[in-house]
Amino acid sequence: MNKGEFVEALADRLDVHRAQADRALSAVLDIIAEQLAKGEKVAFTGFGSFEVSQRAARTGRNPQTGATIEIAASSVPKFTAGATLKASVNK
Numbered sequence: 001m002n003k004g005e006f007v008e009a010l011a012d013r014l015d016v017h018r019a020q021a022d023r024a025l026s027a028v029l030d031i032i033a034e035q036l037a038k039g040e041k042v043a044f045t046g047f048g049s050f051e052v053s054q055r056a057a058r059t060g061r062n063p064q065t066g067a068t069i070e071i072a073a074s075s076v077p078k079f080t081a082g083a084t085l086k087a088s089v090n091k
Helices: 003-014 016-039 083-089
Strands: 042-046 048-055 058-061 067-073 074-081
Touching: 003 016, 016 048, 058 074, 074 083
Parallel strands: none
Antiparallel strands: 042 048, 048 074, 058 067
């Protein structure tokens, strides 16, 4: 399912126009991204949580040349599924 299909399903479920569902979904995703950019955690009980994880600097290898390269430390978004979501997937 891509974003367009998701918006269509959301519009059908909420009985609203597709444009309204698109704005609602975009707003939710923007809020999650803003909170993660601030370093905050976003948690939905039963569904899961989004948080920022730190990835340490490391040495990697260029697969084409075999040369070693230094990969800088970075912050990456991380999602952890909640118990209810896990249970619904494992029915």
